[in-house]
Every structure is written in structure tokens, then in C-alpha cells.
Amino acid sequence: MPSFSLTIAASLALVSLFNGVASFPSGNATISSWAPNQSNISLKNMFTSINPPNTARGFLAASLSTSSPNYYYSWTRDSALSYRVLVNQLRSGANSTIDGYLQDYVAFSQNSQSVNTVCNCLGEPKFNPDGSSFSGPWGRPQNDGPAERASTLILYAGSSSNTDLKTIIYKDLDYVTTVWDNQNFDLWEEVNGRHFFTYMVMRRGLLDGVDYATKNGDTDKASSYKAVVANIESRINSFWQSDHITVTIDQASGVSKPSGLDASVLIASNVGSRADGFFTPGSDKVLATAVKIEAAFANLYNINKNKADYLGTAIGRYPEDVYNGTGTSTGNPWFICTNAFAELYYRAIKEWTDAGSVKVTDISQPFFAKFDSSATSGTTYTAGSSEFTSLVNNIANAADQFLSTVHYHQHANGSLSEQYNRDTGYSQGAYDLTWSGASMVTALNAKAGNPDL
Structure with missing residues (x-):
């Protein structure tokens, strides 16, 4: 590269x-x-952080720090949100050199979907520098990752001729349709429950998937994704607590947050909303929560x-x-x-x-x-x-x-x-x-x- x-x-x-x-x-x-x-x-x-020496093609380190703390892993979430920045740069007319890095991301994503994981699911949160999945104790599954990856790759699909994209995208989104209401760990990896952030990025991923499937003539996929979105929106609406959006409901374990306040709600609005007024940054419930x-x-x-x-x-x-x-x-x-x-x-x-x-x-x-x-x-x-x-x-x-x-x-x-x-x-x-x-x-x-x- x-x-x-x-x-x-x-x-x-x-x-x-x-x-x-x-x-x-x-x-x-x-x-x-x-x-x-x-x-x-x-x-x-x-x-x-992308393709450091002696790492698998497309590996993106959360940080190059290897001790105190060791963040030298590729988190599905961090990678999806970081590579999305590069896709946006490419779409804006930036130097096409970065397309090579995005092709590497496609390869790493494909590998991540196929390697053995502890959870035996696409919600495995992080991967080692050689592309194998992390096998130690961790908060798993984290089901926001596949949805974020799908959104990033759908955005990239408009600028790429890579034929592997459709398979990767549909595998992630099909997973989301089966686990969307399961309890799982939050983006901070500390709480097992149902999370506003996770539902928001799932909703965006599936709606992006509806557009993508429709464009590709896959009407059955589009219909199935759209049906799940309606259920997710009902869940998301239940997070409103009279004057703020609470971060988690139905908590099973993890850190206690009596306040219910968490900046991830605002991050969710930034990265997980679409231009439709549904918990967008300028919407009333999100603004009230920011206050x-x-x-x-x-x-x-x-x-x-x-x-x-x-x-x-x-x-x-x-x-x-x-x-x-x-x-x-x-x-x-x-x-x-x-x-x-x-x-x-x-x-x-x-x-x-x-x-x-x-x-x-x-x-x-x-x-x-x-x-x-x-x-x-x-x-x-x-x-x-x-x-x-x-x-x-x-x-x-x-x-x-x-x-x-x-x-x-x-x-x-x-x-x-x-x-x-x-x-x-x-x-x-x-x-x-x-x-x-x-x-x-x-x-x-x-x-x-x-x-x-």
C-alpha cells in the first residue's frame, strides 16, 4: 500500500x-x-493506526498503545466509524489513494465474519492484529458493530466496484434482523441490556439496507429490513423519560447508572440518525437530553x-x-x-x-x-x-x-x-x-x- x-x-x-x-x-x-x-x-x-507493520490487511488499531492500556486491537465499532470518515472523504472528492485502504477494510471485514469467535456470532467485539478474534473474557456480544459496518460499507458501495460488498452487507444486516431485540453489551462494553445507541445504529443500518437492497433489485431483503425497522422504532421511543433519553433499559448486569444520562445518546444521534427527524441532532428530545x-x-x-x-x-x-x-x-x-x-x-x-x-x-x-x-x-x-x-x-x-x-x-x-x-x-x-x-x-x-x- x-x-x-x-x-x-x-x-x-x-x-x-x-x-x-x-x-x-x-x-x-x-x-x-x-x-x-x-x-x-x-x-x-x-x-x-491502519495496517501497522505485521498486521492483517485492513487492521485498524483502536490505538497503538500496547500497555496501560492495551488497545492494540481492531474493534468492529471503532473501525466502522473510523473508516466511515474515509468513505466520506472519498465521496467528497479526496485523493483516490484512500480507496486502497477501504479495499483493505473490506478484506478485514470479510475475514471477521468468517473466523471462529467466542460468541460464535457477528457480535464479537474485537480482533487481534493477525485478524483472529480475541478469545479472552470480554463483554460480548456487542450487536451494534455489524450494523455500523453495514452502514459504512453501503456508503462505500456507491464509490466502489468491489463485488464482495453485497455479501458482507447482507450478512451483517441479516444478523441484525435476528438479534435486534436481544440484550447485549453497550458501546462502552460495561453494561448488558438494551441500549439506545445500539438501536439507533441498527435502525440506520437497516434503513441504509432498504435503500441498498432496493437499488440492487433485492426487494425481499428490502421488505424484511423495513419490517424490523418499525419494531426498532417502537423500542427507541420507549427510552424517553419525560425530560431526557435514558441510555439503557432492561439492564441485566454491569455498571449502575442511576442518572440514566450518557453521552452515547448524543453520539447515537450524530452517527445513527438519518435525515428524517427521528431522534436527529436538531430534534426536541435529543436537545433536551443534551441540556x-x-x-x-x-x-x-x-x-x-x-x-x-x-x-x-x-x-x-x-x-x-x-x-x-x-x-x-x-x-x-x-x-x-x-x-x-x-x-x-x-x-x-x-x-x-x-x-x-x-x-x-x-x-x-x-x-x-x-x-x-x-x-x-x-x-x-x-x-x-x-x-x-x-x-x-x-x-x-x-x-x-x-x-x-x-x-x-x-x-x-x-x-x-x-x-x-x-x-x-x-x-x-x-x-x-x-x-x-x-x-x-x-x-x-x-x-x-x-x-x-
Whole structure:
């Protein structure tokens, strides 16, 4: 494979960052100036995790860290979401060199579906550098992975002539139709139950599958996937708890989360929703949940107390978290989760702009009141009006406060670890976490008015 140079990385990032919508709010000027180079760095760092020496073709390491912690594995979820970033770059006209890496991903996916696993299922969460499945104790199955992989490969199918794609995609989606309502482990690998995040990415995977199957004339597949989606949507609606979306229902084991608040709900909206208003970033229940999650972290971490005005709230996974990156003590903010807020805000702005307006409801009023003190239930902001412009500018500036927090706490060279310490702000946990880099790119693309598909 050709090496991935900074020049190529720059060409990828610039495709996404400078095709923005002219009327889209620019946000903070400092962050806008920082964004292009940071996107270059994050893309370059992501590629160091793909095909490291002496690994199976298409292996993507969650991190190159091999001890304290050892993340030198390819997680189905992390790989799907990271490779999706590259598919979006390819679709945006980036250098075609990355197609070779995506072909490698297809090969690794095909292998992952066929090797022996402990769970004897497609929900096996992670694989060794040689492509074999991890056989030690772990939270399995994790049934979000096949759905995410299917969505990524369906997106890639529009730019590829690889004939293996259809077989891989249908195998993943057929699996989803059989296990969609089974209890399984969440994306943090700590809780066995039924999870909002998992249902959302399953719904997207199957709806993507409906479109893909219809395009390919496989009407029976399309019909079967669509039928399951209706049941999944009913499940998803049951997660609403009067003022927030709870993270898990029917928990069988694992970490206790009395608050029910978890940043994965917002990540689910960013990566698992479609442009149909169903728990999308700009929808009322998702916005209400964002308010609750931010409030839960505002006074939890010392770095959120008496912080500079230009910084946003540092966001962790969930308030009860005790994982510190190597063991258990106290949880910390994560770059993925802080980026998720910025991306959610910018995706919401794009959603309302495309729709032409947004109406405040009883549910979303607490969110809009943060940015317009006069916002009441029933208030409608029409795109192009001064009220709409003021609102989205305020929200864009708030999004950039989250990005300022990431900028402030990242390594000086622009790399992003897994976590940053709740007291000192210094990075800890796995270094150069690939998913952190991917979340940085998608947040900055959303900021440019071009959120990833």
C-alpha cells in the first residue's frame, strides 16, 4: 500500500472544510482558523493506526498503545466509524489513494465474519492484529458493530466496484434482523441490556439496507429490513423519560447508572440518525437530553469550575463513570464526548437551515432558552430572519466553546488521547485514540456545514 503523507491528509481535510455553505455560521474565529490544520493532523494520525507493520490487511488499531492500556486491537465499532470518515472523504472528492485502504477494510471485514469467535456470532467485539478474534473474557456480544459496518460499507458501495460488498452487507444486516431485540453489551462494553445507541445504529443500518437492497433489485431483503425497522422504532421511543433519553433499559448486569444520562445518546444521534427527524441532532428530545447531560458534568469535574469564558464544559461518558484509562478510580472527560456536543450543535443548525425553520416545543424549550432568553414553547425561528441568525450564531459559538476545550487540553502536537484528567486537564488513557481523531474530523466537517453522511 502507498504511504499516507501529510500532503494527502491535507488534501482530504481541505475537501471537507472548504466546501461549506456560505450562510452557515462561522462561530469562533480562533477555532475556525485552527480547524483546517487540526483536521489534517487528526486524519494523518488516524492513518498511522491502519495496517501497522505485521498486521492483517485492513487492521485498524483502536490505538497503538500496547500497555496501560492495551488497545492494540481492531474493534468492529471503532473501525466502522473510523473508516466511515474515509468513505466520506472519498465521496467528497479526496485523493483516490484512500480507496486502497477501504479495499483493505473490506478484506478485514470479510475475514471477521468468517473466523471462529467466542460468541460464535457477528457480535464479537474485537480482533487481534493477525485478524483472529480475541478469545479472552470480554463483554460480548456487542450487536451494534455489524450494523455500523453495514452502514459504512453501503456508503462505500456507491464509490466502489468491489463485488464482495453485497455479501458482507447482507450478512451483517441479516444478523441484525435476528438479534435486534436481544440484550447485549453497550458501546462502552460495561453494561448488558438494551441500549439506545445500539438501536439507533441498527435502525440506520437497516434503513441504509432498504435503500441498498432496493437499488440492487433485492426487494425481499428490502421488505424484511423495513419490517424490523418499525419494531426498532417502537423500542427507541420507549427510552424517553419525560425530560431526557435514558441510555439503557432492561439492564441485566454491569455498571449502575442511576442518572440514566450518557453521552452515547448524543453520539447515537450524530452517527445513527438519518435525515428524517427521528431522534436527529436538531430534534426536541435529543436537545433536551443534551441540556441534562451538560448540566450533569458542569460541576462534576474540577476543570469545569471557574474555567475561562471561552471554554465549554468538559464532557465525560456518564456521571457515574469510574474508568480512568488504565483502571478504576474516578472517571474523566473524553475527547469523543466533548466533540460530540460540538458536532451535535452544528448538525442541528444544518438540519434547521435545510428545513427552513425550527419550532420550540415544551420539550426543547430549556435548550433554546440557553441561547435566546425570550424563547418559549411555540416560538418559530425562520431561516433568513434576524432571530434565526442570532440563534444559530449563539449556538455555533457554544459549539466552538466545546472545540476550544478540546484544543486547550489536547497534546501540543494536535494528537488526541482517550481522556483528559478531570482535575489537571492533562491527557490520559490510550494515546492517539483513533476514534478520537475520527470524532474530531466529523465535528469539524459539521462546523463547516458539511456533516458526514
